[in-house]
Amino acid sequence: MIAGLVKRFGSAVAVDRLDMRVEAGSIYALLGPNGAGKTTSLRMVVGLERPDSGSIHICGIDALARPLEAKARVAWLPDEPLLYEKLMPLEYLAFVAGLWSVPAAVAAPRASALLDALGLEAKRNARCENLSRGMRQKVALAGALIHDPDLLILDEPLTGLDAAAARVVKDMLRDRSRSGKTIILTTHILEVAERLADRIGIIRAGRLVAEGTPAELSGASGETLEDVFLALALG
Numbered sequence: 001m002i003a004g005l006v007k008r009f010g011s012a013v014a015v016d017r018l019d020m021r022v023e024a025g026s027i028y029a030l031l032g033p034n035g036a037g038k039t040t041s042l043r044m045v046v047g048l049e050r051p052d053s054g055s056i057h058i059c060g061i062d063a064l065a066r067p068l069e070a071k072a073r074v075a076w077l078p079d080e081p082l083l084y085e086k087l088m089p090l091e092y093l094a095f096v097a098g099l100w101s102v103p104a105a106v107a108a109p110r111a112s113a114l115l116d117a118l119g120l121e122a123k124r125n126a127r128c129e130n131l132s133r134g135m136r137q138k139v140a141l142a143g144a145l146i147h148d149p150d151l152l153i154l155d156e157p158l159t160g161l162d163a164a165a166a167r168v169v170k171d172m173l174r175d176r177s178r179s180g181k182t183i184i185l186t187t188h189i190l191e192v193a194e195r196l197a198d199r200i201g202i203i204r205a206g207r208l209v210a211e212g213t214p215a216e217l218s219g220a221s222g223e224t225l226e227d228v229f230l231a232l233a234l235g
């Protein structure tokens, strides 16, 4: 899906010939220390940064040659999502659905179901500016799901969520993957990667230094994922 991806900022190489393949219907966790190039890589996948070289294919579509088609299949949830502060969650979701040309008759029940599933029923009529950080994160997640993307890419999706909310989001991601949708996420919480992901990639200085199932990465030598991660990512 990603081959030979390179991104430089001035003379600094943020992503260095990155290769990554994510199977449809799977959950892939990208791990790596601060500054490893995770966000930059994913921003290129969703079309927010132009790579210096390399290729990106999303659902078989060449994302650099046919960006609009590719983008229609993807949703991106940044680590600090922006909401329209004066809108209420349902209004925000209706607005985002409109951007994706989702018909109102489809979007409205989907928005209600998402807010209910995320435990935001009581906040339907609150303005986004008055929501807590975790609630805002949930509204943004609902926004990312409103056009039912084939590929959902999330940057640190569980940061700032309480335990119950984190559980709801993890369950939602698992359900999506079971229904055939693909998910890529970054996380610094190794346990999340270990429990949620089908495959884990560890990135260091812009390069993939290890990849496998959680069991493959940690199982062979009897080490924990944390041992493996610290040795590979920081060592």
Ligand SMILES: Nc1ncnc2c1ncn2[C@@H]1O[C@H](COP(=O)(O)OP(=O)(O)OP(=O)(O)O)[C@@H](O)[C@H]1O
Pocket (backbone or CB within 6 Å): 009, 013, 014, 032, 033, 034, 035, 036, 037, 038, 039, 040, 041
């Ligand atoms: N717009 C930019 N201009 C210049 N340098 C940038 C820019 N965006 C990212 N970088 C640099 O690229 C490198 C990779 O950053 P990136 O945000 O992709 O890392 P990350 O793995 O997501 O880190 P973190 O875990 O801290 O979020 C860093 O050295 C960063 O300073």
